[in-house]
Amino acid sequence: MTLLRHTRGGEITERQALTINPAKTCQPVGAMYAALGIHRCLPHSHGSQGCCSYHRSTLSRHYKEPVMAATSSFTEGSSVFGGQANLLQAINNIFTVYQPDVIAVHTTCLSETIGDDIPQIAEKAAEKDLIPAGKSVIHASTPSYVGAAPTGFANMTAGMVKYFSESTSPNKIGGRVNVIPGWVEPADMREIKRIVAAMGLESIVFPDTSDVLDCPQTGVHEMFPKGGVTVDRLRAAGDSAVTIALGPVCSEPAAIELTNQCGVPHATLPLPIGLEATDRFILELRKYNGGVVPREITDERGRLIDLITDMHQYFYNKTAALWGDPDQLVSLSEMLLTVDILPKYVVTGTPGKKFLRRMGDVLQDRKSEVQVRQGAGADLFLLHQWIKNEKVDLLIGNTYGKYIRRDEGIPLVRHGFPILDRVGHQFFPTVGYRGAIRLLEQVLEALMQRQDDECSEERFELTM
Amino acid sequence: MISVLEQRAAQIHQDGRSPFAMDCEKHSVAGSVSQRACVFCGSRVVLYPVADALHLIHGPVGCAAYTWDIRGALSSGPQLHRMSFSTDLGEKDVIYGGEPKLYQALVQLIDHYRPKAAFVYSTCIVGVIGDDVGAICRRVEAEKGLPVLPVHSEGFKGTKKDGYQSACAALFQLVGTGATDDISPLSLNILGDFNIAGETWLIRNYYERMGIQVVATITGDGRVDDIRRAHGAALNVVQCSGSMTHLARMMEDKYGIPSFRVSYFGLEDMSRALYEVADHFGDGQVRQRAAELVRDEVAAILPDLRRYKKMLRGKRAAIYTGGAFKAFSLVRSLRTLGMKTVLAGSQTGNREDYRLLRELCDEDTILVDDTNPLELAKFVQEKEVDLLIGGVKERPIAYKLGIGFCDHNHERKIGLAGFEGLRQFAREVHSTVMSPVWRLVPRRRRQQPARAANDVSTASLRPSCAGECSACDLPDCSIPAGQEILP
Numbered sequence: 029m030t031l032l033r034h035t036r037g038g039e040i041t042e043r044q045a046l047t048i049n050p051a052k053t054c055q056p057v058g059a060m061y062a063a064l065g066i067h068r069c070l071p072h073s074h075g076s077q078g079c080c081s082y083h084r085s086t087l088s089r090h091y092k093e094p095v096m097a098a099t100s101s102f103t104e105g106s107s108v109f110g111g112q113a114n115l116l117q118a119i120n121n122i123f124t125v126y127q128p129d130v131i132a133v134h135t136t137c138l139s140e141t142i143g144d145d146i147p148q149i150a151e152k153a154a155e156k157d158l159i160p161a162g163k164s165v166i167h168a169s170t171p172s173y174v175g176a177a178p179t180g181f182a183n184m185t186a187g188m189v190k191y192f193s194e195s196t197s198p199n200k201i202g203g204r205v206n207v208i209p210g211w212v213e214p215a216d217m218r219e220i221k222r223i224v225a226a227m228g229l230e231s232i233v234f235p236d237t238s239d240v241l242d243c244p245q246t247g248v249h250e251m252f253p254k255g256g257v258t259v260d261r262l263r264a265a266g267d268s269a270v271t272i273a274l275g276p277v278c279s280e281p282a283a284i285e286l287t288n289q290c291g292v293p294h295a296t297l298p299l300p301i302g303l304e305a306t307d308r309f310i311l312e313l314r315k316y317n318g319g320v321v322p323r324e325i326t327d328e329r330g331r332l333i334d335l336i337t338d339m340h341q342y343f344y345n346k347t348a349a350l351w352g353d354p355d356q357l358v359s360l361s362e363m364l365l366t367v368d369i370l371p372k373y374v375v376t377g378t379p380g381k382k383f384l385r386r387m388g389d390v391l392q393d394r395k396s397e398v399q400v401r402q403g404a405g406a407d408l409f410l411l412h413q414w415i416k417n418e419k420v421d422l423l424i425g426n427t428y429g430k431y432i433r434r435d436e437g438i439p440l441v442r443h444g445f446p447i448l449d450r451v452g453h454q455f456f457p458t459v460g461y462r463g464a465i466r467l468l469e470q471v472l473e474a475l476m477q478r479q480d481d482e483c484s485e486e487r488f489e490l491t492m
Numbered sequence: 493m494i495s496v497l498e499q500r501a502a503q504i505h506q507d508g509r510s511p512f513a514m515d516c517e518k519h520s521v522a523g524s525v526s527q528r529a530c531v532f533c534g535s536r537v538v539l540y541p542v543a544d545a546l547h548l549i550h551g552p553v554g555c556a557a558y559t560w561d562i563r564g565a566l567s568s569g570p571q572l573h574r575m576s577f578s579t580d581l582g583e584k585d586v587i588y589g590g591e592p593k594l595y596q597a598l599v600q601l602i603d604h605y606r607p608k609a610a611f612v613y614s615t616c617i618v619g620v621i622g623d624d625v626g627a628i629c630r631r632v633e634a635e636k637g638l639p640v641l642p643v644h645s646e647g648f649k650g651t652k653k654d655g656y657q658s659a660c661a662a663l664f665q666l667v668g669t670g671a672t673d674d675i676s677p678l679s680l681n682i683l684g685d686f687n688i689a690g691e692t693w694l695i696r697n698y699y700e701r702m703g704i705q706v707v708a709t710i711t712g713d714g715r716v717d718d719i720r721r722a723h724g725a726a727l728n729v730v731q732c733s734g735s736m737t738h739l740a741r742m743m744e745d746k747y748g749i750p751s752f753r754v755s756y757f758g759l760e761d762m763s764r765a766l767y768e769v770a771d772h773f774g775d776g777q778v779r780q781r782a783a784e785l786v787r788d789e790v791a792a793i794l795p796d797l798r799r800y801k802k803m804l805r806g807k808r809a810a811i812y813t814g815g816a817f818k819a820f821s822l823v824r825s826l827r828t829l830g831m832k833t834v835l836a837g838s839q840t841g842n843r844e845d846y847r848l849l850r851e852l853c854d855e856d857t858i859l860v861d862d863t864n865p866l867e868l869a870k871f872v873q874e875k876e877v878d879l880l881i882g883g884v885k886e887r888p889i890a891y892k893l894g895i896g897f898c899d900h901n902h903e904r905k906i907g908l909a910g911f912e913g914l915r916q917f918a919r920e921v922h923s924t925v926m927s928p929v930w931r932l933v934p935r936r937r938r939q940q941p942a943r944a945a946n947d948v949s950t951a952s953l954r955p956s957c958a959g960e961c962s963a964c965d966l967p968d969c970s971i972p973a974g975q976e977i978l979p
Contacts, residue, residue: 041604045596047553047580054554070525076616076647077520078530082558085884094865094888101520102648107620118523126525126866137552138616138648141586172552173581173617247894247935249869377553379582404580428560 035409037416048409049428051351052377054172056134057083058180058211058278060097063132065217065235066188067256070128071097074115074144075136079172090446091214091241091454096251098122098131102138111144112152119150119165120158126251129259133167134184140171164259166191176378177445178277178353181211185235185282192262195290204230204268205316206292208282210275210299210355211445212459214242214255219457220274220300226324227313232265233257234282242454266290272312275299275355277380298386299355300459301467302363303332309460328461335465336367339472342492346475348422349373351411351429352444354383354402360424360443362390363464369471372398372420375411379403408432422474439474443467500524503861505850514846516861519651525864527812527885528839530647532615533559534655537902538735539611539643539662541686542714543567546607548577550594550625551615555647556580563902565686568693568713572605581617590623598632598640608716609639611662619646639716641665652814653734653840660739663710663719667743670717672724678773679705681725681749683740684732685756687712688902691909695756698766698910702781704773710736723747727772729754729765734815734840756909757821757917759790759828789911797828800918805830807925810872812863812882813900816841816849822881822900823852829918834875837863865889873935879925894933896924 056073060083063071073080080099087095098121100106100114115133122131133146146167153159168187170180185208207224209217218238224231239255265271271286271294273279283294300309306329314321336343346369350357354376361371374387383402391398399414412432423429423440427448433440447453457463480488502515520526536559539547549556556578567573579585579593598610610632614625625642633640641662645655680699685692692712699706707725708718728740728751740751750772754765763786770782809826813819816838823833836849837860846859853859858871865885872880872893880890883901890897898920900908908917 041600043600045579045593046600047556047576047578049560049576050553050557050578050580052553053557054552056554072523076530076532077526077528077651078533078647079554081527081529081533081885082554086558088885088888092888092891094885094892096525096865098523098525099520101522101524101526102616103519104649107616107648114522117521121521121523125523136616137554137586138620141617141620171583171586172554173586174583176553243892245892245894245933247892247933249865249889249892251866404582 035413035416037413040410040413040417043405047377047405047407049407049412049431050377051375051407051411051425051428052176052353053086054137055170055175055177055180055183056136056172057086058177058182059132059134059168059170059184060084060095060180061087061211061237062181062184062188062235063097063134064095064240065237065256066130066132066262067258068129068252069132069256070122070126070130070252072118072122072131072133073097073099073136074111074133074139074146075100076102076138079136086446087241089448092451093241093243093454094249095241096126098126100139107138107142110142111139112149115144115146115149116153116156116158119153123158123160123163128252129163131163131165132184132187133165134170134180135167136170137172140169164191176353178211178355178378181278182281185279186285188234188257188262189265189282189285189289192259193266193286193290194263195266195292197267198291200269200292201267202269203228203316204232205313206232206234206265206268206271206283206286208271208273208279209233209236209459210273210278211353212274212299213453213457214238214240215453215455215457216459216463219460219463223309223325223460224313226322227310228317228320228322229313232261232268234262234265266292268292269316270295272297272309274309276382276386277354277378279355298362299359300463301356301359302464303329303336303366303461304362305359306460306464325461332461332464332468335468339468340368342472342475343367343369346370346422347372347420348424349375349411349415349420349432349438351375351408351425354378354380354386356444358383358386358390361387363467365390365394367468369422370394370397372418373411373414374398374400375406375408376402377406422471424471439478441467441470441474500862500867504863504867505846505859514843514850514859514861516841516843516846520862524862525866526862527864527883528862529652531650531652531655531658532613532645532647534652534735535613535643535645535659535662536655537563537686538656538659538711540573541565541567541711542609542611542716542719543573544570544608544715545573546577546601546605546610547573547613548579548594548597548601548610549613549615550579550590550623551581551613551617553578553580555613555615563686564688564905565712565902566690566693567687569715572607577601586617586621589621590618591628594623594625594628595632598628599636602632602636602638607638609641609666611641611643613643613645615645616647619649639666639669651840656735657738660736660742663739664742666716666719667739668720668723668747670720670722670724672721675707675721675724676705677726678703678775678778679707679725680727680729680769681707681722682709682712683728683730683751684736685709685712685909686732686902689905689907691756691907691913694907694910694912698785699769701785702766702770702778703775704769704778710739723749725749727751727769729769731756731817732815733817753817755817755821756913757818758825758914759911760824761821762910762914763790793911793915796915797918800922801828801830803926804918804922807831807878808834808875809879809881810835810868810875810877811900812837812860812868812880812886814839814883816845818900819845819849820852823849825914825917826921828914829921831879831921833857834877835860835871837861869893879921894930894935896921896927896930898924
């Protein structure tokens with residue numbers, strides 16, 4: 029079928045001006061996702077109506093949940109005279125009708141290019157008394173032609189700090205840590221909170237989309253579900269002992285902001301996906317709880333290692349192709365190497381050369397066996413061409429990998445954003461030791477299922 | 493009770509007895525959680541099914557990423573339309589202009605895929621930085637010898653409807669450039685069907701069985717060469733009038749091709765469409781074949797429809813569609829199934845659409861234009877709806893409220909057009925309205941006993957409980973109170 033056979037491999041043409049089947053999307057959707065992690069917050073897209081609609085649809089398809097966000101509904105007039113009138117009207121309408129605690133405005137390519145100054149417009153809104161007492165308008169600058177969805181997430185998260193966090197005393201509260209979880213699933217944010225609590229620490233996790241995008245069925249449509257970090261907690265983040273930023277792309281900018289603004293020191297770690305990355309997270313937390321790791325956590329770690337050792341022969345010599353967001357890819361690659369799977373191809377459309385250095389740190393002496401690409405021209409078309417030229421055993425990435433899966437007959441483990449055609453990602457964490465067990469279980473399932481499907485009848489076996 | 497946005501009051505009509513003056517076709521109120529999209533979205537969905545054309549989106553990556561293979565518009569051949577092509581503009585391009593990138597991308601893609609034509613979509617940013625997309629298209633067209641058509645779809649330059657117009661303008665440039673010698677006087681173009689789940693194939697088959705040649709299907713399972721010779725057809729039959737009336741009008745003006753609008757949803761509308769086409773040609777044989785076709789097809793589905801109707805009688809539905817014309821057919825089809833439409837609305841209906849809808853619906857049916865989730869939820873709950881018909885953003889809202897949902901938008905997997913489509917629609921509605929899962933939903937258990945008692949078919953849906961629990965006091969309940977759903 030021509031859809032799937034759109035590339036034959038062979039010689040790979042360099043493309044400078046063209047992206048085919050992107051391994052990224054634009055900043056605003058990341059900002060919208062982050063903003064949904066504030067309690068009683070309505071994300072607001074300052075641009076044309078379509079942007080908001082596309083982001084809501086994509087998030088809805090991924091989470092199977094209603095996703096609320098408003099838009100400035102730009103017209104031809106706004107593109108000439110600026111979007112100030114639209115945003116003022118929007119702020120007024122939103123606080124009157126939907127009554128959120130926070131409106132989190134993110135910009136778009138259009139509003140950035142015409143040069144709308146959001147803080148100045150918000151100031152005007154305050155002057156005109158459009159912002160009720162105790163309510164806030166925050167913003168992040170997220171032009172679609174810069175960065176990609178993870179940087180949009182980072183910018184909005186940094187915005188939360190800028191607008192809310194306060195330091196009330198030079199003496200920080202020992203035993204209380206801020207954790208910026210990065211762009212992970214609601215289930216991951218829930219798991220991170222559980223781990224920090226198990227370590228005997230108080231946490232302020234932000235943003236936090238658990239109980240926002242994984243809500244129980246109650247027979248009621250809640251415009252603002254019960255989850256999300258509250259403004260009070262964001263304020264209090266300025267007094268915590270430390271900020272742990274999980275993932276340099278998504279989380280570090282907010283952590284730096286907290287250091288500069290409130291004097292809260294920070295540590296930037298990779299996303300705690302896989303054994304080593306989770307170890308680093310636990311070791312970091314241990315610095316603040318008197319050095320203990322509870323039995324609950326060491327047992328989880330032990331069970332993960334048990335799974336890895338039991339199954340190591342099935343991982344041996346396997347290769348994988350990965351695509352998605354940089355923070356995810358670095359940790360996933362490390363996890364695969366740990367269990368003896370080679371992440372042979374790694375692709376992200378998100379620009380940023382630091383990614384290559386981070387991948388180099390993880391790959392170490394196996395660099396020469398791996399192809400890594402970021403930014404322009406790093407897309408699923410390129411990945412498919414690489415695979416045509418030399419196959420791998422496993423695909424790990426979002427739903428868009430299903431074309432390659434079908435064409436090449438290579439199993440796909442769905443991970444990342446968006447997942448449009450399955451459930452599970454919103455319920456089961458992949459961070460922490462338990463998350464790694466879940467991920468490796470999926471990897472094994474994919475490999476074993478393929479073996480069962482493709483082996484000859486006499487080699488079709490009941491046991492492993 | 494939540495209030496309705498004040499500025500939106502005139503876009504809601506709650507009572508058929510009060511004087512009717514629906515406000516519509518206006519821009520969404522800023523700050524509204526509107527379910528609408530933009531100009532680009534309108535152009536993209538209309539042109540998307542042209543399967544052997546190249547669709548290049550000129551702008552930052554988002555617009556291409558979000559519209560990558562999102563429409564179930566099937567193609568019987570090429571699948572080029574399902575790829576995502578973007579010039580992926582960056583900061584430098586925004587400052588210095590995106591024309592060089594556009595040129596390069598077009599040339600590279602045309603060399604690689606050898607498409608029959610190329611559509612180049614302008615996104616918001618292009619309208620602001622002022623790239624001369626038309627000039628680049630003309631240049632590549634001259635160099636490569638195939639139609640390269642700019643689509644003026646900058647997101648902010650109007651509503652989704654304006655996007656339809658831009659798409660029609662691009663298509664119109666193709667029309668009239670192909671040979672028409674072997675076209676029968678008994679011929680037509682199918683306009684405004686997008687072959688979702690193979691619907692165009694079904695409709696095409698009906699017309700062919702009537703002895704009518706189908707010249708071009710625009711744009712479902714569309715092909716560039718067919719569109720180029722579409723001006724040779726004797727008639728344009730337009731569905732989804734919102735998107736394609738403009739093209740039909742232009743073809744009428746330039747080539748004198750008459751057109752009328754039809755709907756392929758539901759028994760009455762589907763039959764009427766075939767008869768009107770037959771009458772248009774005034775050919776006795778064609779008319780005869782249409783009558784036979786309708787008779788056979790209806791006979792084939794009637795037993796199933798009767799079965800479904802028995803179970804669905806008295807259920808209430810809310811409809812929220814993109815275009816309003818679709819809503820007419822849905823109201824009729826629901827009636828065929830014994831159901832009542834208590835709310836009907838659209839994103840892009842015009843005054844005349846709403847007047848017709850008002851006539852068609854019951855007196856107490858609420859009409860809404862460009863609604864938002866809060867309003868929808870409010871009305872759906874007040875009216876005790878059993879089924880919501882809408883698109884991707886409405887589905888999770890319906891489920892959270894504990895009511896059934898049917899996708900009547902481009903993401904559905906089941907063909908709902910034609911006679912067979914009505915059977916599938918009935919099945920789809922039945923599968924969700926009568927699902928046992930709703931007995932698990934707290935709202936259902938709290939529902940007014942008065943209505944439940946009058947409503948035999950709903951009662952069968954409920955958990956059997958002894959009426960001991962506080963949430964539900966149905967007469968025929970046999971579940972002990974302890975098994976109540978946890979709050």
